[in-house]
Amino acid sequence: MNLPDGLTPVADGLHLWSPGHAGTWGFANCLLVTSGEQAALVDTPYDRPMTEALIAAARPVLPAGAVAVRTIVNTHVNGDHTFGNGCFPGAEIIATKASAEHLCREPSPQQMHFLTHQTPADQPLGWYAREHFGRYTYEGVESVPPTTTFSGRHALRVGDIEAELIEVGPAHSAGDLIVHFPQQGVVCAGDVLFADDHPVHWNGPLARIAAAAETILALDPEVVVPGHGPVMGPQDVRDYVTYLRELEALVHAHHAAGAPAGEAAADILASGFYDHLGLPERIVILTAVEYRHLDGDDSDPDLVQLAAQAADWAYRHHGPGSSD
Ligand SMILES: [Zn+2]
Known part of the structure; x- marks a missing residue:
């Protein structure tokens, strides 16, 4: 796979490792924060080869004398943002308490290996898993949980750079956080935001994702780093909120009309809803999750x-x- 061999400067002390790859799962953005001899990383890649590529790409940017990355922030605990944690032994790993408590919902690396190698390749799930997750190396990945957790807000200092971690979950997952760099006018949004593809949100409801996006806008950032895809500006975030509200209205109308979730999703997809975006099948997940809330089902979602x-x-x- 083509991975970036360099980092993109975002602002003073902030560099983005953005593996791109619209139209497929698992290529998450990671933000390197450096100041003085300190370095921190917001999210880690999905497997060891990707994380090693990030570490190599980061080398020229790390300040002389820096002792490598000692702090990791996980915006949430989906594997595509955390499976690289184990490549930074001894690092403090910060996430929300809700993320830590719901880590058990996440498919483990072993389960992902099974899904991509041992399920029938001629069946929908086996085929889809191979298409979208077969390129990753789950063998040898150890899921490393957070070492520091918080609820609400948490101040982080990396050298001279101040950041605030703000809990905005449950939204995409049970325990999302965003990272605000007030001096730089940058927000790292994790999977509250997706660019170029339809988003996927496991926890919901959609109103919670929209509220989290509004929280980002209220911080008045110049640059917003989504969990996946190219960096966004405030107008992109506003457009994303519009997408969420339009989808919410469609799903609620189908629910009120008594349509089953699968039929509602198929209808919305057939209408060409935002069909310039990749991964349209995620509408099926978004609809099913919204129906769970409308039906008052508060059991743990099965990802x-x-x-x-x-x-x-x-x-x-x-x-x-x-x-077709
Ligand atoms: Zn993600």
């Missing part, structure tokens, strides 16, 4: 089962089972 529903739609529409 693999939700992904399997999206895989079914993708298999029928552009997989080997496609009739």
